[in-house]
Amino acid sequence: MLLFFYSGESVSFWKTLCLFGYYLINTEQHEIFELFIEQFSLFTHENSINLTRSNFHDFVKTIYGYFSNKENILNSPLAVINLLRMIGILPLEKTNFIANDDNARRLSHMILTKISEKLTLIFKRLDLEQTLLFNTGLAVLMTIEILNNDSKDDSISLLNKVSNDNNQRNQIAYYLFEQLMEIKIPIVRTNWTDLLAMMDSKNLKLNCLDLTTNIYQMISCLEHIILDETDDKIENEIKHIFEEKFRNTKIICKLIFSVYLLMSLIS
Amino acid sequence: MSDTDEDNDENENQTTNGHLTSVNIYALWRSSEREKFKLQAVFDPDIKFDFECVTRLFDGKAQDRYPSVYRLKLNLIQTNNDEIAIKHKKTLHPVEEYQLRLSESAYLVYKSHTKEDTTRMIRDITSPHHFLFNVVFPVSAPGKLNSRNQTI
Numbered sequence: 498m499l500l501f502f503y504s505g506e507s508v509s510f511w512k513t514l515c516l517f518g519y520y521l522i523n524t525e526q527h528e529i530f531e532l533f534i535e536q537f538s539l540f541t542h543e544n545s546i547n548l549t550r551s552n553f554h555d556f557v558k559t560i561y562g563y564f565s566n567k568e569n570i571l572n573s574p575l576a577v578i579n580l581l582r583m584i585g586i587l588p589l590e591k592t593n594f595i596a597n598d599d600n601a602r603r604l605s606h607m608i609l610t611k612i613s614e615k616l617t618l619i620f621k622r623l624d625l626e627q628t629l630l631f632n633t634g635l636a637v638l639m640t641i642e643i644l645n646n647d648s649k650d651d652s653i654s655l656l657n658k659v660s661n662d663n664n665q666r667n668q669i670a671y672y673l674f675e676q677l678m679e680i681k682i683p684i685v686r687t688n689w690t691d692l693l694a695m696m697d698s699k700n701l702k703l704n705c706l707d708l709t710t711n712i713y714q715m716i717s718c719l720e721h722i723i724l725d726e727t728d729d730k731i732e733n734e735i736k737h738i739f740e741e742k743f744r745n746t747k748i749i750c751k752l753i754f755s756v757y758l759l760m761s762l763i764s
Numbered sequence: 765m766s767d768t769d770e771d772n773d774e775n776e777n778q779t780t781n782g783h784l785t786s787v788n789i790y791a792l793w794r795s796s797e798r799e800k801f802k803l804q805a806v807f808d809p810d811i812k813f814d815f816e817c818v819t820r821l822f823d824g825k826a827q828d829r830y831p832s833v834y835r836l837k838l839n840l841i842q843t844n845n846d847e848i849a850i851k852h853k854k855t856l857h858p859v860e861e862y863q864l865r866l867s868e869s870a871y872l873v874y875k876s877h878t879k880e881d882t883t884r885m886i887r888d889i890t891s892p893h894h895f896l897f898n899v900v901f902p903v904s905a906p907g908k909l910n911s912r913n914q915t916i
Contacts, residue, residue, distance in 0.1 A: 504866045504878070504901075505795030508831050513792050513897045516821055516831045524819075532893045540897050559823075566824035 511552045513537075515559040518583045522576050523567065530579055534630070538586055550593050554600075560584075561604040571611045574622040578631055580608065585634030591680050596644040605641040609650045616658055620665065628668075636672035643677070646685050653688045656695065670695035674705075683710045690714050693721035703731075706738050712753050715739065719757070781856055782843035787889055789836045791815060791864070791896045794829040801868040803834050806879070807859050811852050813838065840889060848886055861885055866901055878902065 508516060514537055521530040540546070548556075560583070570576050595601060612619060612635075623631060639652035656673070659666040670692055677684065689708070693701060701722045709715045719735070793803060795817070803815040815834035822830060841849045841856060849856040864880040878901045886894075 504801040504868045505793050505799055505829060505832075507900050508792040508794055510897060512831070513895075516792050517790065517833070517895055520819065520821060520833050529893050532891055533895050536891075536895050537897065562823040562825070563821065566822070 509552075509555070510546060511548065511556050512559055514583055514586065515556060515563065518579070519560070519563045522579050523570055525573075527575060527579070534579075534582060534586070541586070541588070548588050548593050550595055553587070553589070553593050553595055554598055556587065557598055557601040557604050561600045561607070565603070565607060568607065571608070572615075574615055574619040577608065577611050577615070577619055578623055578627055581634035581638070582627060582630035583634070584637050585630035585632070587637070589637060589676070589679075594640075594680050596641055596680060596682060598641075601641050602645050602648070605638040605645075606648070606650060608638055609642060609652065609655065613650075613655050613658075616655075617660075620660060628665075632669050632672045635669055636676045639669075639673050640676045640680065643673075643684060643686050643689055644682055651688070653686075653691050657691070667695055667697065671697075671700060674700070677708055678705065681707055684708050684714075685710050687714070690717035690721070693718060696721075698723050703734060703738065706735075706742070709742065712739075715742070716753075716757055782841045782849070785840050785842055785889055785892075787838050787840055787886065787892060787894060789815075789838065789894045789896065791834045791899045792831055793834055793899060795820075795832050796829045799829075799868075801866055804865045804867055805836055805838075805862045806865050807850065807862045808857065811850060811857060811859075812865070838886075840886070842889060848889060859886060864896075864899060864901075 517533055517537075518530070521527075521533055560580075564571065564580065571580065639656070642648050642650050642652045652673075656666060656669060659669065661667060674692055674696060677689075693705070698721055701718075703722065705718055705722070706715055709718060715738075789805065791803065795801075797820075804812050805815070806812040813836055815836040818833045818835045820830040820832045838850070840859070841851060843849050843856065843858075847858050848860065849858045851857075861883045862885075863883055866878045868876050868878075880899070880901055882898075884896070888894075
């Protein structure tokens, strides 16, 4: 093919995160990776660089393209840790997070599989100063997995296997919950409410009911929230949320709700 | 055959002028092996260095161009006055700012240079590795080499 330019072309900003990261992980230049991730993070903050939906799409596509082509790199625990930290840097919010992106799902499956294979080794290798970005990155992948109804993985079971030394499991659970609350897509997965048991109940508010898709999940949520029983408004508030959520199944909803309240009065 | 400075050799760590240190600057640029151009850091019209292409990053899919890692190892001297300098033709030149430049030899006849709009700084020489995240050159339309700054 004829090339009009003889001097190449530029690489877009978020792709430099993928490509420098891949290069340093692939060549096992771990000390230089530390300087790189620090400089990248500083650069994004100093220049307030934002991430669009299409940036996110390109990012997961590029990352998945490179790492799936050389998947054996990810047999190294440190490689998995550093890859997660790269994902953890992304300033994700409701507007740019594409939870159902195909490459994001493939990426999530590939990395979560590696993590479940080498769970103990990875957490043993994790340094304190790597934890924040690692946890954030892991929460992002687990969010993608939980919202994928065709997924073969189970993030909640995986999380349950993480040791809670240094509060590690609870911290990841907290980041995962915050991420799910940020993008606020109701969750079909039945066991997601187990997540709430891993969290400090003071972080749980009634608005977590927004994530539920059935009455059992709602009841399960309510069991984890400490309600101020002296507050008269609470009962009405819960009743209102129930009715909003299950407008079409009003009668049965009311019935179950009454049973629930009755049971909590007895206990 | 290179028109860049060859004086950037490594010597002993300490000179009478100050402390020797080296800094690696990394950039990413999509290119193909067939493209004969140089990525350069220009400190002064006379003081310029070529980046070397360390590796092209393959993801298993055939493409004309691959994202490629470019690296420039600069041997610098931190002078006794705490300035950063480069040794060029046996004398020390203080350096701070530089510009990236693409230099292409088109049709064997003339050279075309494209400079980046931004000026960069060597800021922190305590870190031996510096990554550039926003390498962008003002690009003319395909085939229109005339709109670039040329030297014949």
